[in-house]
Each structure stands twice: as C-alpha cells, then as structure tokens.
Amino acid sequence: MATKTIKVSEKYAWKWYEKFYFMSISLGMFVTLKHFIKSAFLRQQVTVSYPEERKPLSSRFRGLHRHKRDEEGRERCTACYCCQWVCPADAIHIEAAAVKPEEQHLYREDKYAKVFNVDLLRCIFCGLCEEACPKGAIYLDGGIPMPDDSRDRLILTKEMMMEPTGGKIIGERL
Ligand code: SF4
Ligand code: SF4
Known part of the structure; x- marks a missing residue:
C-alpha cells in the first residue's frame, strides 16, 4: 500500500x-x-498604580499554594512525592522524614514532609500538584503572588504555606 509523505518542513516554512x-x-x-497618545494627550490611564490599585482577578485565577x-x-x-513528580516546572522540593512516636498527634501517617x-520563580500555576495530591493536602487557594526583589522570599516553605492549627480551612483569597 502506498504511503503518503507529509512534508512538514514545507507546511511550516x-x-x-x-x-x-x-x-x-x-x-x-x-x-x-x-x-x-492615550496617556500623554487624552489623559486615559492605561496602567494601574499597583499595589495600591488592583485590577479584578479572573475567575480562573489560581492563588498561592x-x-x-x-x-x-x-x-x-x-x-x-506525587506532586513533586507531576510538577512540569520542577518547582517542588520535598524531603521526607519519619514521624517519631511523640509526634504522632501532628501527622496522619508514619511519614511527613520535613521540607x-x-x-515561585519556576511555578507556572498549572494546578497539577493540587490535582495529583491523594491526601487533599495542597491547594492553590492562597493569596496573590506578590512581586519581590528577593529570590529567597519567592521560595515558599511549608511553614509559609501551612494553614493555622485548629482545622480551620482557609478557602478565601487574600
Ligand atoms: S502549580 Fe504546577 S508548576 Fe506550580 S508547583 Fe504545582 S504542579 Fe508545579
Ligand atoms: S501528600 Fe500531597 S502535598 Fe504531600 S507530597 Fe503527596 S501529593 Fe504532595
């Protein structure tokens, strides 16, 4: 049977x-x-004075982790490690540790994420980590990613992401 050759190079030339x-x-x-012309002569502002002024967020917007x-x-x-494996941007770093007997009231199983x-400099906010998590542990429903002049502050640690104790669910966006 004769096969048809598609010349991809020609099609996309x-x-x-x-x-x-x-x-x-x-x-x-x-x-x-x-x-x-709009801003110089017609006094129509085309930018906003962030952060004092903010544009409304899209309904599809995802917040911080x-x-x-x-x-x-x-x-x-x-x-x-499911979220780390699935992350397409290689933005998640996890170090696991074993739960000690005296720590069992803090964690659900015998292993926890020590680190x-x-x-955020790599994250593309795709939400795959949230979808992959089998424990319902990570959600992108936090605050708005803030601009910063320090790379260190743009790496979220577990402590920065953890919701307060008491089982309070933080579902609202800041
Ligand atoms: S939102 Fe996407 S890119 Fe960001 S950490 Fe989760 S899986 Fe990785
Ligand atoms: S439990 Fe969820 S947040 Fe924790 S490592 Fe697994 S997928 Fe990631």
Missing part, C-alpha cells in the same frame, strides 16, 4: 514576507503609539 518582520514590528509600534490540615489539626501531607518548598 516561513513565507518570504514573514522574514522581514515588517508586519510584527509595525503592529508593535502601533500599539505603543496608541497607548502613548496552601497546605491543609485535617479536622484534628494534623498535617495532611504524607510526603508521597516542602515551592519555588
């Missing part, structure tokens, strides 16, 4: 006029000029 970038450059210049506790106040995360970091 650049058109001759695309190589001059004129269209893209002209379009970009037009948008810049439009906003310049939160770690949940169960109704008895124990940490839900059992350091199974659980989320690197």
Whole structure:
C-alpha cells in the first residue's frame, strides 16, 4: 500500500514576507503609539498604580499554594512525592522524614514532609500538584503572588504555606 509523505518542513516554512518582520514590528509600534497618545494627550490611564490599585482577578485565577490540615489539626501531607513528580516546572522540593512516636498527634501517617518548598520563580500555576495530591493536602487557594526583589522570599516553605492549627480551612483569597 502506498504511503503518503507529509512534508512538514514545507507546511511550516516561513513565507518570504514573514522574514522581514515588517508586519510584527509595525503592529508593535502601533500599539505603543496608541497607548502613548492615550496617556500623554487624552489623559486615559492605561496602567494601574499597583499595589495600591488592583485590577479584578479572573475567575480562573489560581492563588498561592496552601497546605491543609485535617479536622484534628494534623498535617495532611504524607510526603508521597506525587506532586513533586507531576510538577512540569520542577518547582517542588520535598524531603521526607519519619514521624517519631511523640509526634504522632501532628501527622496522619508514619511519614511527613520535613521540607516542602515551592519555588515561585519556576511555578507556572498549572494546578497539577493540587490535582495529583491523594491526601487533599495542597491547594492553590492562597493569596496573590506578590512581586519581590528577593529570590529567597519567592521560595515558599511549608511553614509559609501551612494553614493555622485548629482545622480551620482557609478557602478565601487574600
Ligand atoms: S502549580 Fe504546577 S508548576 Fe506550580 S508547583 Fe504545582 S504542579 Fe508545579
Ligand atoms: S502535598 Fe500531597 S501529593 Fe504532595 S507530597 Fe504531600 S501528600 Fe503527596
């Protein structure tokens, strides 16, 4: 049986006029000029004075990561590594530890996440960690990611993400 060869290179080859970038450059210049005229002459502000002023969030917006506790106040995360494995951005770092007998009231099983970091500089807020978690331990329902001038402060630790004790569910966005 004869097979049909698809020439992918031809299908996606650049058109001759695309190589001059004129269209893209002209379009970009037009948008810049439009906003310049609006703000300089028509007094129509095209930006907001963040953080004093904030635009409404999209209904699909995901917030920062939160770690949940169960109704008895124990940490839900059992350091199974599912979220770390599934994360496409390699943003999660977990170090597991064994629960000591005197710590059993703090954790649900015999293993817990001693270290659980989320690197916000890598995270793409895809929500896969939330979907993959079999323990309902991690949710993206926290506050809005804040701009910062320190890389260290953009790495969330477990302590920063953990909800307060008492089984209180933090479902609201800041
Ligand atoms: S939201 Fe996506 S990218 Fe961010 S930590 Fe979770 S799985 Fe990784
Ligand atoms: S947050 Fe959930 S998926 Fe990630 S290590 Fe903990 S229990 Fe496993």
